[in-house]
Amino acid sequence: MAKKKLGYMNEYVYDAFLWMFSILIDLFFREVHPRSSWKVPKHGPVLFVCAPHANQFVDPLMLMRVVRKESERRIHFLIAEKSMKRRFVGAMAALAGSVPVGRALDATKPAPGKIYLPDPVNDPCLIRGVGTDFESKDVQVGGLIVLPSVNNSAASAEIQEVKGPEELRLKRPFKGGIPMQQLTGRDDMTEDGVFIDGAGTKNGPASGFEGINFKVAPKLNQNEVYDAVHEVLHQGGSIGIFPEGGSHDRTELLPLKAGVAIMALGAVAKEPDCGLKIIPVGMNYFHAHKFRSRAVIEFGNPLDVPSELVEKYAAGDRRDAIGQMLEMVRQALVSVTVTSPDYDTLMLIQAVRRLYNPKGKKLPLPMVVELNRRLVKGYTRYKDDPRIIELKKAVLDYNKRLLALNIRDHQVEYAKMSIPKVIFLLIFRLLKLAVLSIFVIPGFTLFAFVFFCGKVISIKKSKEALAASTVKIQARDVMATWKLLVALAVAPLTYAFWVATFTYWCYRNRIQGYVPEWISLRLFVLAQVIVFPTITYAALRFGEVGMDIAKSLWPLVTLLTPWKSNALVKLRKRRADLAAQVTEVINTLGPEMFPDFDNARIISNPLREEISPPQTPGGRRKSESYSFPTSPTGEQPPASIGDGSSAVGHLPRNESFKDLSNTDIFSTRPSTPKKSRSRNGSLGGFTLKAFSTLDGTDSLDEVSKKIRGAMRERGRRRSSGADGWELGSASGTTTPRSEEQDQELVMTKKEK
Structure with missing residues (x-):
C-alpha cells in the first residue's frame, strides 16, 4: 500500500472535524473576537505565524475556525510528531492536512558521565567530559547537549565537532548565567553569563567541581517536512506554524x-513569483485555562519575503538570511501580541489599564489588548523613572488591599451606595440567584461528571507536561486542551448513561406514573437525546450569569459589615486618587513614547481630519508603511521589544478602533462610514443639487471653497460631541484635502 504523502488533506473530514470542535470552543470560551481578519488574502500562498502558543490543541482550532469563516481558507498546520502518535488526535490531524514535525527536545536521552567547561573564559565552546562516551551513536554532530532544567527552563547547545570520547566542541556557547554556573560551578558572573573579572587569574571551573549531568538530543532531518510545506504553498495553499516550538504558559x-524562516525563504527561492504572504497572528487569551474565558485572535499586516534575503539564502549565506527573516517575523508577532518580561509585570499592567480609563466606560475586548500592549511597551521604557517606581508601589499596594478585602477593582465603586440601596440590591440579587439556580441545578447534575473528569484529568496532564517540559511554568497551556478532549469523550458517555437510566425507569413504572402510556420507549429516548443537551446548555448560560451575580455579593456583604465598610469607602477614595495619578503620568510620558498620543488617550482627537487609507476593489486596504522612531543620536534603533516589551520598537497600527462606531460591534473587516442622517444629503449646510449648473473655472472655484468651508464647519460640530474609541493613527499627523482633490470631487459630482 502506497504511503500517504505529508500534508494530504481530506476537505470533508477537515470541515467535519472543525465543526465538531467549534461547538466545544463555543461552550468553553465566552467570547472569541477576531480582529483584522480582513488582512488575510483569500487567494495565493499564505504562511500563518502564530504566537504565543498558549493552548496545545486549542490554538490551531481557534485559528482554523476564524480563517475558515472569514476567508474561506483551510490551513495545513505543522504539528509535533509526538502528538501525532496519539490515536484519535493523530488520525484526525493527519486527515486534516497536518504535517508532523519531529522536535529534537522530544527525543532527549540521558547520557553517561558528567560535563564541564575547562576554559569558560577563553574557549566557552569546548566541552570536556568525565566518564562520558561522546563517540557513541547517541551523540551526533548537529545534535544537542541539554543541561538539567532550572525553574522549568533547560539550556541547550548544538554540537559542532566530536573530538574524542571525553571532548567535543559546540557550534555556539551556552548563554546566560545559569548554564555557565552549571558548567563551571562558579558564581563570579553576571546574569548574562559574563565573568566579572574578565580573563582574571582563573580561567577554569571552580575548585573541586566534578561536572554536571546532561542529556543529548539527535540531529533531525526535516527535508521531507520542508518539501511538503513548499508543495502546499506553491499550490496556493496555506500553512500554519507556531514558531516558538511547543506550547507554554509564559508571559x-x-x-x-x-x-519558519527556512520555509519562507525556501518556498520563494524555488518559485520567486509565488507571491507568498506571511501573516502574523496574535493568540491573546484572558485566563486561557479557565472555563468560559475570552480570547482575541489578531491578524497583523502581511509580510513579503524580501528578495535580497532570498538571494542571500540561495547563494549560500543562509545563516544571515535566516537571522534577518526571523527578526522580521518576531517584530511582526510583537505587534499583535501582549507580552511582558514576567507575570508580576503583566499583573501590574492590567491593574494600571483598569485604573486608566478617562471615559469610565467598559472597553471593547480588542481595545483592552491594544491598551495592554502599549502600557507594557511604555512601562519597559520608563520603568527606572522615579515617577514610575513610585506609581508601581502605589498600584501594588492597592492590589494588596483589594486582595485583603477579597473584592475586585470594579467592585470598589459599590462603596458610594447608600445602606438602604445596598440592602435592596443584596436581597434582589439573592432572589435572582435563587431563581437562576432552579434552571442551573438540573443541567449541572447531568454534566457534573464531565466537569469533574475534566478538572481531575487536566490537572494530572498538566503535572505530567510540567515534569517533561523545559519551558513551562505551571503547564496551564495543556489544561484547556485536556478539558475539551475529556468533554468530547466523556460527555457522550454521560448522556448515554442518563438516557439508559431514565429509559429503564420508564420501562419499569413509567417514572412513578408520570409518563403516559401512549409515549413509546423510542419516542421517550428521542426526547431525552434532544432535551438533555438543551438542559445542559441552558444551565451553562444561566450558570454563567449566576456566577457573575454570586461574585458581586461579597462587596455588598462587606458594606453591611461595620468593621469592613469603612475600609472599602477609604479604598474607593484611594482608587480615585490613584486613577488620577496614573492618568497624569501616562499623559505626561505618553507623547514621548507614541507620536499619535492624545491627552484624552481613549478618545480620538475630534479636530483631526483623517483620510481613510486607499482600498483595493475587493474592499481591502493597501499595505501601510511604518517608520521606526529614531534615537537621540539620530540612528534608527532596531524594532525590537525583546521579550515583547522593549522601548525602542515600533508599534504598527493594525486597525483603527474608530471603525467600531461605523460597523457591527467587533467587525473584522473595514467598514464603510455611516450615512448621514440628514434628509437632504447636505454637507454641513451646503447642498449640491442634482442639476446644478457649473460653468467655467470661477464656478468650480466657488463650489470648491464652499465645500472646504462646509467640511470645516462639520468638523467643528463633530468636535463638540465626539466620543470615539480610537487609539490614534499610525502617523499622528493630519492629512488635509488638497484643492486638486476638492476639484476632483466637484467634477465627479458634475459628471453624475
Missing part, C-alpha cells in the same frame, strides 16, 4: 525556531 515570547 513572554520564546525564541523563535529557524524553521
Whole structure:
C-alpha cells in the first residue's frame, strides 16, 4: 500500500472535524473576537505565524475556525510528531492536512558521565567530559547537549565537532548565567553569563567541581517536512506554524525556531513569483485555562519575503538570511501580541489599564489588548523613572488591599451606595440567584461528571507536561486542551448513561406514573437525546450569569459589615486618587513614547481630519508603511521589544478602533462610514443639487471653497460631541484635502 504523502488533506473530514470542535470552543470560551481578519488574502500562498502558543490543541482550532469563516481558507498546520502518535488526535490531524514535525527536545536521552567547561573564559565552546562516551551513536554532530532544567527552563547547545570520547566542541556557547554556573560551578558572573573579572587569574571551573549531568538530543532531518510545506504553498495553499516550538504558559515570547524562516525563504527561492504572504497572528487569551474565558485572535499586516534575503539564502549565506527573516517575523508577532518580561509585570499592567480609563466606560475586548500592549511597551521604557517606581508601589499596594478585602477593582465603586440601596440590591440579587439556580441545578447534575473528569484529568496532564517540559511554568497551556478532549469523550458517555437510566425507569413504572402510556420507549429516548443537551446548555448560560451575580455579593456583604465598610469607602477614595495619578503620568510620558498620543488617550482627537487609507476593489486596504522612531543620536534603533516589551520598537497600527462606531460591534473587516442622517444629503449646510449648473473655472472655484468651508464647519460640530474609541493613527499627523482633490470631487459630482 502506497504511503500517504505529508500534508494530504481530506476537505470533508477537515470541515467535519472543525465543526465538531467549534461547538466545544463555543461552550468553553465566552467570547472569541477576531480582529483584522480582513488582512488575510483569500487567494495565493499564505504562511500563518502564530504566537504565543498558549493552548496545545486549542490554538490551531481557534485559528482554523476564524480563517475558515472569514476567508474561506483551510490551513495545513505543522504539528509535533509526538502528538501525532496519539490515536484519535493523530488520525484526525493527519486527515486534516497536518504535517508532523519531529522536535529534537522530544527525543532527549540521558547520557553517561558528567560535563564541564575547562576554559569558560577563553574557549566557552569546548566541552570536556568525565566518564562520558561522546563517540557513541547517541551523540551526533548537529545534535544537542541539554543541561538539567532550572525553574522549568533547560539550556541547550548544538554540537559542532566530536573530538574524542571525553571532548567535543559546540557550534555556539551556552548563554546566560545559569548554564555557565552549571558548567563551571562558579558564581563570579553576571546574569548574562559574563565573568566579572574578565580573563582574571582563573580561567577554569571552580575548585573541586566534578561536572554536571546532561542529556543529548539527535540531529533531525526535516527535508521531507520542508518539501511538503513548499508543495502546499506553491499550490496556493496555506500553512500554519507556531514558531516558538511547543506550547507554554509564559508571559513572554520564546525564541523563535529557524524553521519558519527556512520555509519562507525556501518556498520563494524555488518559485520567486509565488507571491507568498506571511501573516502574523496574535493568540491573546484572558485566563486561557479557565472555563468560559475570552480570547482575541489578531491578524497583523502581511509580510513579503524580501528578495535580497532570498538571494542571500540561495547563494549560500543562509545563516544571515535566516537571522534577518526571523527578526522580521518576531517584530511582526510583537505587534499583535501582549507580552511582558514576567507575570508580576503583566499583573501590574492590567491593574494600571483598569485604573486608566478617562471615559469610565467598559472597553471593547480588542481595545483592552491594544491598551495592554502599549502600557507594557511604555512601562519597559520608563520603568527606572522615579515617577514610575513610585506609581508601581502605589498600584501594588492597592492590589494588596483589594486582595485583603477579597473584592475586585470594579467592585470598589459599590462603596458610594447608600445602606438602604445596598440592602435592596443584596436581597434582589439573592432572589435572582435563587431563581437562576432552579434552571442551573438540573443541567449541572447531568454534566457534573464531565466537569469533574475534566478538572481531575487536566490537572494530572498538566503535572505530567510540567515534569517533561523545559519551558513551562505551571503547564496551564495543556489544561484547556485536556478539558475539551475529556468533554468530547466523556460527555457522550454521560448522556448515554442518563438516557439508559431514565429509559429503564420508564420501562419499569413509567417514572412513578408520570409518563403516559401512549409515549413509546423510542419516542421517550428521542426526547431525552434532544432535551438533555438543551438542559445542559441552558444551565451553562444561566450558570454563567449566576456566577457573575454570586461574585458581586461579597462587596455588598462587606458594606453591611461595620468593621469592613469603612475600609472599602477609604479604598474607593484611594482608587480615585490613584486613577488620577496614573492618568497624569501616562499623559505626561505618553507623547514621548507614541507620536499619535492624545491627552484624552481613549478618545480620538475630534479636530483631526483623517483620510481613510486607499482600498483595493475587493474592499481591502493597501499595505501601510511604518517608520521606526529614531534615537537621540539620530540612528534608527532596531524594532525590537525583546521579550515583547522593549522601548525602542515600533508599534504598527493594525486597525483603527474608530471603525467600531461605523460597523457591527467587533467587525473584522473595514467598514464603510455611516450615512448621514440628514434628509437632504447636505454637507454641513451646503447642498449640491442634482442639476446644478457649473460653468467655467470661477464656478468650480466657488463650489470648491464652499465645500472646504462646509467640511470645516462639520468638523467643528463633530468636535463638540465626539466620543470615539480610537487609539490614534499610525502617523499622528493630519492629512488635509488638497484643492486638486476638492476639484476632483466637484467634477465627479458634475459628471453624475
